[in-house]
Amino acid sequence: MSEWRNIARSDELSEGGAIEIVLEGRIIAVFRSDGALHAIDGMCAHQGGPLAKGVVAHGCVTCPWHGWQYELATGIQCVNRQPLQQTFEVRESDDGCIEVKLEVEA
Numbered sequence: 001m002s003e004w005r006n007i008a009r010s011d012e013l014s015e016g017g018a019i020e021i022v023l024e025g026r027i028i029a030v031f032r033s034d035g036a037l038h039a040i041d042g043m044c045a046h047q048g049g050p051l052a053k054g055v056v057a058h059g060c061v062t063c064p065w066h067g068w069q070y071e072l073a074t075g076i077q078c079v080n081r082q083p084l085q086q087t088f089e090v091r092e093s094d095d096g097c098i099e100v101k102l103e104v105e106a
């Protein structure tokens with residue numbers, strides 16, 4: 001079963017920015033880039049670096065620890081093309097909040 005969870009007000013995440021949240025014990029990085037929202041596993045698949053603190057360019061985030069890069073839209077690692085980072089659906093609600101869709105136990 002999945003649920004939409006309110007994680008921030010829309011105005012808390014400006015263009016080019018990122019926030020890190022904890023939902024159900026998971027760290028998730030939420031980005032606003034080129035006008036779109038993206039949510040991916042916030043811990044880098046290499047050694048757990050904080051992807052929300054990475055630099056975003058051309059639709060990819062670069063991990064601040066050792067430079068691995070991931071596509072924001074897919075979680076695919078840019079060099080070896082492996083889908084290493086889980087992605088999550090993310091949207092803005094009519095009442096001005098950002099919501100992430102998360103699988104939860106029934």
Ligand code: FES
Nearest residue numbers: 044047049063066
């Ligand atoms: S922890 Fe992210 S590249 Fe090493």
